[in-house]
Amino acid sequence: MNIIILFLSAFLSFSTATNPATNVATEITVEANDRMQFDTKEISVKAGEKITLTLKHVGKLPKQAMGHNWVLLKEGVVVKDFAMEAMKAKDNDYLPKDSKDIIVATELLGGGETDTITFEAPAKGTYTFICTFPGHYGIMQGTFVVS
DSSP states (O other): OHHHHHHHHHHHHHHHHHOGGGOOOEEEEEEEOTTSOBSOSEEEEOTTOEEEEEEEEOSOSOHHHHOBOOEEEOTTOOHHHHHHHHHTOGGGTTOOTTOSSEEEEOOOBOTTOEEEEEEEOOSSEEEEEEOOSTTTTTTSEEEEEEO
16 A cells, blocks of 8 residues: 555655646737837846736727837848838738748737737847737837846
8 A cells, every 4th residue: 555655655656746727828928009119128037937928009000000010130130121021011011921031929919909919938048029910110129037
C-alpha cells in the first residue's frame, strides 16, 4: 500500500509540475484612439514568457479612416522601410504578405473593436511595436523590452 501511495505521490507531483495549464499568460492591454496614439510606449516582459495582448481601439472612427493594429517587429528591422512596405499592402490590412520582419500582429481594427493575440515573448532584446495603417507608424510606436 505504501508503495502505491509513494508512486501516486510522485506521479501527481510530476504531473502538476509539467501541466501546461499552470503556464498562465501575462495579460497586457494596449489602447489606441482616434488621435493616432497608443496609451503605452513601453512594454517589459521576460524571454519565453507567454503573453496575451489585447488591442482595444477606443475611438469611434471606422478602420477605413482610422484603423489601428499592433505589430511586433523583429529586432533590427528598419521601421520606416517596413512601414513603407506595409503601406502597399492595403489588400492585407497593411501587413506585407509573407513578411519575415513580423513576430506577431493583431487584426486591423476600427473604433470600438478589440483583438486579442497570444504569443511567446522572443529572445532577450529590444523590439519595436507599431501601427501599420498608412502614416501612423511615426507616432504610433513603442518599445517591447525582453529581459
